[in-house]
Amino acid sequence: MYFLIFCLGLAIGSFLNVCIYRIPAQKSLIRPGSHCCHCEAPIRPYDNIPLVSFLILGGRCRRCRAKISIRYPAVELMTALLFVALFRAYGPxxxxxxxxxxxxxxxxxxxxxxxxxxxxxxxxxxxxxxxxxxxxxxxxxxxxxxxxxxxxxxxxxxxxxxxxxxxxxxxxxxxxxxxxxxxxxxxxxxxxxxxxxxxxxxxxxxxxxxxxxxxxxxxxxxxxxxxxxxxxxxxxxxxxxxxxxxxxxxxxxxxxxxx
Ligand SMILES: [Zn+2]
Incomplete structure (x- = not known):
């Protein structure tokens, strides 16, 4: 159960990253899909797995090798940990x-x-x-x-x-x-x-x-x-x-x- 909550937290954290980046810029949260902010290449679904993709790609864009900010996996991990702690405190x-x-x-x-x-x-x-x-x-x-x-x-x-x-x-x-x-x-x-x-x-x-x-x-x-x-x-x-x-x-x- 905790593992499921952790994964849910990672996925939500991934969406929160989109919010953090796009809300102050007055951009849509839905379109366009995730893309590299350096070379604009769309991020493939298999490269968009929270935390895991960042580790596999060594923190770099697959196409242009530009560095991806550590903030993205950090927010994902923090969301996941917060959700696990919340679940521990309040249960289902x-x-x-x-x-x-x-x-x-x-x-x-x-x-x-x-x-x-x-x-x-x-x-x-x-x-x-x-x-x-x-x-x-x-x-x-x-x-x-x-x-x-x-x-x-x-x-x-x-x-x-x-x-x-x-x-x-x-x-x-x-x-x-x-x-x-x-x-x-x-x-x-x-x-x-x-x-x-x-x-x-x-x-x-x-x-x-x-x-x-x-x-x-x-x-x-x-x-x-x-x-x-x-x-x-x-x-x-x-x-x-x-x-x-x-x-x-x-x-x-x-x-x-x-x-
Ligand atoms: Zn790129």
């Missing part, structure tokens, strides 16, 4: 089917934001809709009508909180500190994870982002134009909530309320 359940697409979307957002400093609406707006539509089946949100309410509250708290932080940031720093993409991503997270999950993701993102940001500033040689995107940290926070959220919150409340 609706929750797995709800969190699977969320993880996939977060991975795509992370790589696009790292490369281009944008979080495309083409992911967050449909993502928020999917989160809302799944909410009656989302046991973590309480299922049924309760789930729908929790999802809506998460949407507004995630969105409004970020909107206020963005306003505050622009007022204090006199430049855009958090983009509209971050606001929409937080709202989308709220629809999947509820307000607790959205807040959890935000705090984790804020602290890990501040820490990494400080390190980047310290080691970077040209400080003034160094940018650290916030989206990847939000995605990391959300993933931590999906895998360890309950455990961490329980420990925290247990600690706060005493023995």
């Amino acid at each position: 359940s609706l929750q797995f089917l709800i969190y699977g697409p969320l993880m996939a979307a977060l991975l795509v957002i992370t790589l696009i934001d790292l490369n281009q400093y944008i979080i495309p609406d083409r992911i967050t707006i449909p993502g928020a809709l999917v989160g809302l539509l799944c909410s009656p089946l989302n046991a973590q949100l309480g299922s049924g009508v309760k789930g729908v309410f929790a999802s809506l509250i998460g949407f507004f708290i995630g969105g409004i909180l970020f909107f206020l932080i963005a306003l505050l940031g622009s007022a204090v720093f006199k430049k855009e500190s958090m983009g509209g993409g971050d606001i929409k991503l937080a709202a989308m997270l709220g629809t999947f994870l509820g307000w607790k999950g959205a807040l959890f993701s935000f705090f984790l993102a804020f602290f890990s982002g501040a820490l990494i940001g400080a390190i980047v500033l310290l080691v970077s040689s040209h400080r003034s134009n160094t940018r650290v995107p916030f989206g990847p940290f939000l995605a990391l926070g959300a993933a931590c909530y999906v895998f360890f959220g309950e455990l961490i919150l329980e420990t925290y409340w247990g600690y706060v309320s005493g023995p």
Whole structure:
């Protein structure tokens, strides 16, 4: 079973690569088919097996021998491992089917934001809709009508909180500190994870982002134009909530309320 999930993850990861490359470029996800970005030669189906083809071809195009970025197999492997971990945590359940697409979307957002400093609406707006539509089946949100309410509250708290932080940031720093993409991503997270999950993701993102940001500033040689995107940290926070959220919150409340 784990092997099947792993292979499914590899195949989905292969599609995510297409998303990461084409969504910021406003290109179609379906046409044209996969091709070498150096010589434009179409990639044959037998050369398009996730991970395996990259290893067989030694990371080079069969026709022009141009190097293929290590990012492709890395994304495939990461998706597969995420799916296996998710399956281990939630088993064959609706929750797995709800969190699977969320993880996939977060991975795509992370790589696009790292490369281009944008979080495309083409992911967050449909993502928020999917989160809302799944909410009656989302046991973590309480299922049924309760789930729908929790999802809506998460949407507004995630969105409004970020909107206020963005306003505050622009007022204090006199430049855009958090983009509209971050606001929409937080709202989308709220629809999947509820307000607790959205807040959890935000705090984790804020602290890990501040820490990494400080390190980047310290080691970077040209400080003034160094940018650290916030989206990847939000995605990391959300993933931590999906895998360890309950455990961490329980420990925290247990600690706060005493023995
Ligand atoms: Zn080529």
